[in-house]
Amino acid sequence: MALAESQEHNTLHFLVIPLGSPGHYIPTIDIAKLLAQHGVKVTIVTTPFNNLRFGSILDQAIESGLPISFLEFPFPYIEFGLPEGCESVDNLPDISLAKKLMEAYTSLQNQVEQYVENLNPRPNCILSDAYLLWAGDTAKKFQIPRITFDGMNCFTQLCNHILSLTKVYENVGELDSFVLPGLPDRIELRRSQLPFAFNSGTQDVKDFHEKLKVSEAEAYGVVINSFQELEQGYADEYQKVKGDKVWCIGPLSLCHKDVSEMVQRGNKSSIDKNDCLDWLDSQEKGSVIYACLGSISRIEPAQLVELALALESSRKPFIWVVRAGPKTEKIEKWIADEGFEERTKDRALLIRGWAPQLLVLSHPAIGGFLTHCGWNSTLEGVCAGVPMVTWPQFQEQFYNEKLVVQVLKIGVSVGAQNVVHWGEEEKSEVIVKSEEFKKAIEVLMKEGEEREERRKRAKEYSKMAYKAIEEGGSSYNNMKRLIQDIKNYTSIS
Numbered sequence: 001m002a003l004a005e006s007q008e009h010n011t012l013h014f015l016v017i018p019l020g021s022p023g024h025y026i027p028t029i030d031i032a033k034l035l036a037q038h039g040v041k042v043t044i045v046t047t048p049f050n051n052l053r054f055g056s057i058l059d060q061a062i063e064s065g066l067p068i069s070f071l072e073f074p075f076p077y078i079e080f081g082l083p084e085g086c087e088s089v090d091n092l093p094d095i096s097l098a099k100k101l102m103e104a105y106t107s108l109q110n111q112v113e114q115y116v117e118n119l120n121p122r123p124n125c126i127l128s129d130a131y132l133l134w135a136g137d138t139a140k141k142f143q144i145p146r147i148t149f150d151g152m153n154c155f156t157q158l159c160n161h162i163l164s165l166t167k168v169y170e171n172v173g174e175l176d177s178f179v180l181p182g183l184p185d186r187i188e189l190r191r192s193q194l195p196f197a198f199n200s201g202t203q204d205v206k207d208f209h210e211k212l213k214v215s216e217a218e219a220y221g222v223v224i225n226s227f228q229e230l231e232q233g234y235a236d237e238y239q240k241v242k243g244d245k246v247w248c249i250g251p252l253s254l255c256h257k258d259v260s261e262m263v264q265r266g267n268k269s270s271i272d273k274n275d276c277l278d279w280l281d282s283q284e285k286g287s288v289i290y291a292c293l294g295s296i297s298r299i300e301p302a303q304l305v306e307l308a309l310a311l312e313s314s315r316k317p318f319i320w321v322v323r324a325g326p327k328t329e330k331i332e333k334w335i336a337d338e339g340f341e342e343r344t345k346d347r348a349l350l351i352r353g354w355a356p357q358l359l360v361l362s363h364p365a366i367g368g369f370l371t372h373c374g375w376n377s378t379l380e381g382v383c384a385g386v387p388m389v390t391w392p393q394f395q396e397q398f399y400n401e402k403l404v405v406q407v408l409k410i411g412v413s414v415g416a417q418n419v420v421h422w423g424e425e426e427k428s429e430v431i432v433k434s435e436e437f438k439k440a441i442e443v444l445m446k447e448g449e450e451r452e453e454r455r456k457r458a459k460e461y462s463k464m465a466y467k468a469i470e471e472g473g474s475s476y477n478n479m480k481r482l483i484q485d486i487k488n489y490t491s492i493s
């Protein structure tokens, strides 16, 4: 065997397949970068518009010689009745097209399989989004171990596991609360706070979750965007459930140290980096509330008005990332008609579109993060050492709230009692009133021992996060362990 060829045979190769939703593809791209930093050759399956959005964040890494390449396939918009350029959940003009989007993703399977078929040697591992069930079939077909990633932490995985196993929620009324059995902490939830799979989901959704469970159980293992020290007790317990094939390798966002990477992570920032920094620099340390509700939020304008009024009456400087999917125009109209921006301009910065979240959170002026408790955002808040006001909306966000407020004790809840399923926002009225937001913000920001303790704890978790990813840290070691595991599996020395 020629030297180059033998090297090729000895280099571990991961095929990485992200899902088109920012909360999923952002951390998946980070995983690709981390793998490459550990000497693994990585090929990322992508499509044209997604590549434009997230590809550039890897430019520097690739230029510096990291072994990352893209495998771009055309996206079948027309065939699936999607508008051109719609390759990601946050671009969907209409929620009813979500199913079509998933089908369009599934149609990529043939092309991915042709690629794998013609490759010699074949990839050693397929690391794909858990929601792309077909990738599990592809892995089986070619007898390649498949690692899944679904963007959730061990705490959530364990809650879901326990609920599936015990079905404790089945015997309680919609508004009643119950304790999840067998967890290290006493975690109490209402049935109305549970994700789709356990709470009034349609049959389609329930069927999908059943298939997802089977697909995840068949997978070789799972990578988690979290770190062990943050999830004391929960990470170990989940490890037992999965027979050790769990690797906590986060916080993934910390793989971007460079300001320019932070700014372009996930999408093109809607605000100039310098304008954003100038504004933040002009604010007092720890004084600003940053309110951002993730990438796919479609919250009703009437509900957003409550939030806006609370931010205004808090008398704190604030950044509000204004986004409501297709309803953005309505909230913009309210802002204009009410003169909200004018009224608050001395202490508010409204960002329309995509905020450079990592950059904002890492600025010393930020004193609180009002978040929807999406796991990426929550963990980014932890990394920045910023206490949070928690306003969960859907999926596993109510679990994340419990972790932040009750277990880690670095957050204050606005007191949301019901999930507002994604895509069903119109069915809900105003769930959290302006007064409730205001109260939570006040508690979070009120000077005194309580705030200091919360801030101290948040800073400690932040330090632990940085330590976890350093050489010798828990996440660093877990990444090594994962790579060694796949090497052993494929007999690469």
Ligand code: UDP
Binding pocket: 022, 023, 024, 026, 265, 266, 292, 293, 294, 295, 296, 297, 321, 353, 354, 355, 356, 357, 358, 373, 374, 375, 376, 377, 378, 380
């Ligand atoms: N994000 C961002 N700017 C925005 C909105 C979101 O950078 O204006 C990023 C955020 O930093 C996080 C991701 O998008 O990495 C959102 O993921 P999360 O799990 O928090 O919520 P989701 O969008 O999936 O509901």
